[in-house]
Amino acid sequence: xxxxPLPPRLPAAEPAGPVDRExxxxxxxxxxxxAQRRLGRxxxxxxxxxxxxxxxxxxxxxxxxxxxxxxxxxxxFVDSPAHADVLLVxxxxxxxxxxxxxxxxxxxxxxxxxxxxGDCAVDGGVFKGSxxxxxxTGNAVPVDLTIGGCPPSPSRILAGLxxxxxxNSAR
Amino acid sequence: MTRIAAILHGTPQQPSRPWPRFVVSRAQWSALLRExxxxxxxxxxxTHVHALFANNATxxxxxxxxxxxIVSIEVEVGFYPALSxxxxxxxxxxxxxxxxxxHKAADGEDRPWLDHGHWPxxxxxxxxxxxxxxxxxxxxxxxxxxxxxxxxxxxxxxxxIAEAAHLRLxxxxxxxxxAEARLGYTHKGVLTLMxxxxxxxxxxxxxxxxxDATVAHAIAFARATEAALDIAPPPRAIALRAVMAAxxxxxxxxxxxxxxxxxxxxxxxxxxxxxxxxxxxxxxxAAFGHRMCMDCVVPGGVAGDADPMGLSALRPILEALLDDLxxxxxxxxxxxxxARLTGLGRCATEGDAADRCARRLDxxxxxxxxxxPLLSDLPEGPANVALPSHSGEGLGLSSSxxxxxxxxxxxxxxxxxxxxxxxxxxxRWPLAEAGLVGAEAADAxxxxxxxxxxVSGMDL
Numbered sequence: 001x002x003x004x005p006l007p008p009r010l011p012a013a014e015p016a017g018p019v020d021r022e023x024x025x026x027x028x029x030x031x032x033x034x035a036q037r038r039l040g041r042x043x044x045x046x047x048x049x050x051x052x053x054x055x056x057x058x059x060x061x062x063x064x065x066x067x068x069x070x071x072x073x074x075x076x077f078v079d080s081p082a083h084a085d086v087l088l089v090x091x092x093x094x095x096x097x098x099x100x101x102x103x104x105x106x107x108x109x110x111x112x113x114x115x116x117x118g119d120c121a122v123d124g125g126v127f128k129g130s131x132x133x134x135x136x137t138g139n140a141v142p143v144d145l146t147i148g149g150c151p152p153s154p155s156r157i158l159a160g161l162x163x164x165x166x167x168n169s170a171r
Numbered sequence: 172m173t174r175i176a177a178i179l180h181g182t183p184q185q186p187s188r189p190w191p192r193f194v195v196s197r198a199q200w201s202a203l204l205r206e207x208x209x210x211x212x213x214x215x216x217x218t219h220v221h222a223l224f225a226n227n228a229t230x231x232x233x234x235x236x237x238x239x240x241i242v243s244i245e246v247e248v249g250f251y252p253a254l255s256x257x258x259x260x261x262x263x264x265x266x267x268x269x270x271x272x273x274h275k276a277a278d279g280e281d282r283p284w285l286d287h288g289h290w291p292x293x294x295x296x297x298x299x300x301x302x303x304x305x306x307x308x309x310x311x312x313x314x315x316x317x318x319x320x321x322x323x324x325x326x327x328x329x330x331x332i333a334e335a336a337h338l339r340l341x342x343x344x345x346x347x348x349x350a351e352a353r354l355g356y357t358h359k360g361v362l363t364l365m366x367x368x369x370x371x372x373x374x375x376x377x378x379x380x381x382x383d384a385t386v387a388h389a390i391a392f393a394r395a396t397e398a399a400l401d402i403a404p405p406p407r408a409i410a411l412r413a414v415m416a417a418x419x420x421x422x423x424x425x426x427x428x429x430x431x432x433x434x435x436x437x438x439x440x441x442x443x444x445x446x447x448x449x450x451x452x453x454x455x456x457a458a459f460g461h462r463m464c465m466d467c468v469v470p471g472g473v474a475g476d477a478d479p480m481g482l483s484a485l486r487p488i489l490e491a492l493l494d495d496l497x498x499x500x501x502x503x504x505x506x507x508x509x510a511r512l513t514g515l516g517r518c519a520t521e522g523d524a525a526d527r528c529a530r531r532l533d534x535x536x537x538x539x540x541x542x543x544p545l546l547s548d549l550p551e552g553p554a555n556v557a558l559p560s561h562s563g564e565g566l567g568l569s570s571s572x573x574x575x576x577x578x579x580x581x582x583x584x585x586x587x588x589x590x591x592x593x594x595x596x597x598x599r600w601p602l603a604e605a606g607l608v609g610a611e612a613a614d615a616x617x618x619x620x621x622x623x624x625x626v627s628g629m630d631l
């Protein structure tokens with residue numbers, strides 16, 4: 001075993017002076033900005049069907065597949081509106097689902113976004129004027145973004161959601 | 172003469188194609204209900220209730236003029252004799268008929284089905300729709316006797332990116348003792364919207380009954396119209412329709428398989444099924460101009476001719492899918508997944524989820540094998556024919572991933588007087604209700620996905 005020439009007692013660190021407050025403040029600001037840019041870009045989406053034919057659902061489901069891989073942008077679908085930032089609403093808003101949409105909207109914490117997805121959700125689409133529909137999402141809850149198409153393609157849906165993401169992270 | 176022919180002997184036939192429609196007396200109606208018939212659907216107009224049956228006792232289906240029966244009975248002071256005591260599957264049709272036309276089935280079901288108490292009027296298809304009663308009744312479900320039972324409501328906003336439906340499970344501990352579906356949430360008033368329109372315009376509503384079966388619904392609607400007007404689409408249109416329908420069935424089956432795999436934790440299979448679905452949709456968009464071929468099928472043929480470059484792009488996609496199919500099949504047969512699928516949602520007529528997945532994979536192979544030779548041998552000629560504007564009645568059939576679709580239509584001087592689409596959902600949901608009984612509550616979603624339950628098409 002090697003023997004080290006030990007001093008009579010263990011050395012203690014010398015007392016340090018205060019850190020420069022200006023440097024700290026500037027670092028905190030830079031780190032906040034980086035965290036917002038790198039970690040803060042995420043939106044939780046809850047899909048709400050208000051009478052869709054299932055066409056918009058098929059194209060939305062495609063976004064979770066390997067070619068679009070929604071999660072790489074920080075976008076993800078959640079099970080409860082209480083966990084969501086965004087309500088992604090499809091369908092012409094049937095009378096029978098109006099209350100369900102309103103309850104889902106109430107459950108989303110502020111600040112929240114509503115996206116009307118597909119021609120039906122935008123203004124009722126071909127079902128406009130029917131006794132059973134109300135003519136789109138906007139007739140029950142305030143809409144922030146509309147994505148038209150019957151149904152919109154996955155790339156169009158993705159473009160809309162990414163625009164929302166950019167707008168949200170710029171706040 | 173068969174017994175059914177004897178019952179209908181001498182009954183006046185309405186000129187409906189390809190099968191005549193019989194307006195029967197009450198005695199004939201109850202005699203027919205005792206025969207070996209399968210109820211395919213029931214609907215109404217302002218004066219009659221119509222029922223469509225498959226004749227199980229037919230000697231030779233392709234040539235027997237009574238292989239398929241459309242039977243009508245007059246509504247008397249608001250009532251008609253119920254079908255549901257003999258054909259339990261008629262109960263939801265009877266409830267829908269009451270909601271839409273106001274006719275009551277004597278001794279049948281009259282709980283609301285489509286009408287949840289929110290429309291501005293009652294019986295919207297009746298000769299005189301009624302005013303809305305002030306308060307909507309809460310939905311009623313069949314109670315199960317037993318003190319330790321609890322009810323678990325699921326939906327209409329369920330989990331995942333799915334259709335809107337309500338499922339009421341009665342649980343004993345974690346075991347399901349009864350499952351009852353409540354639909355009608357996505358009712359859009361399609362029958363009213365179709366009325367008074369030309370078949371070409373109304374085809375847009377038929378194409379939006381169900382997004383996962385838009386081609387199949389459009390074909391059944393087009394065939395009903397063509398039967399009613401006694402015209403035939405050109406051979407090229409028939410072949411292009413067959414390509415679109417087979418590839419739609421394939422994408423829908425891949426979607427069902429992938430969704431089920433994801434629910435059971437097989438994310439790799441979900442990705443694989445989704446990838447092929449996406450390649451096929453891009454191929455369909457290149458060939459027909461729409462990823463789902465929505466509005467590509469119209470009465471009289473197809474809306475426009477297919478793009479030759481797009482059609483030739485489909486072939487390599489299909490061949491590669493056929494090559495990859497054994498690996499998808501192996502994925503579903505892998506121990507961990509196969510163990511979850513076996514016994515899941517077992518019902519008497521369809522087996523369990525493993526059987527349903529195997530049948531979907533077989534059907535994908537069969538459909539792709541049907542399309543590949545068709546693509547290299549498409550008939551030349553026009554893509555559609557003009558529709559005459561006369562009158563007639565017709566029934567049209569097509570095949571979707573979830574089962575057969577039938578459309579009945581009555582055209583009056585080139586305009587739709589009445590129509591009724593029969594979506595496979597009417598027949599699939601009762602299977603799921605049966606298949607859920609005895610299962611664990613936590614498996615309910617996977618069981619429903621394994622059955623493939625369409626909603627919008629039957630909500631009308």
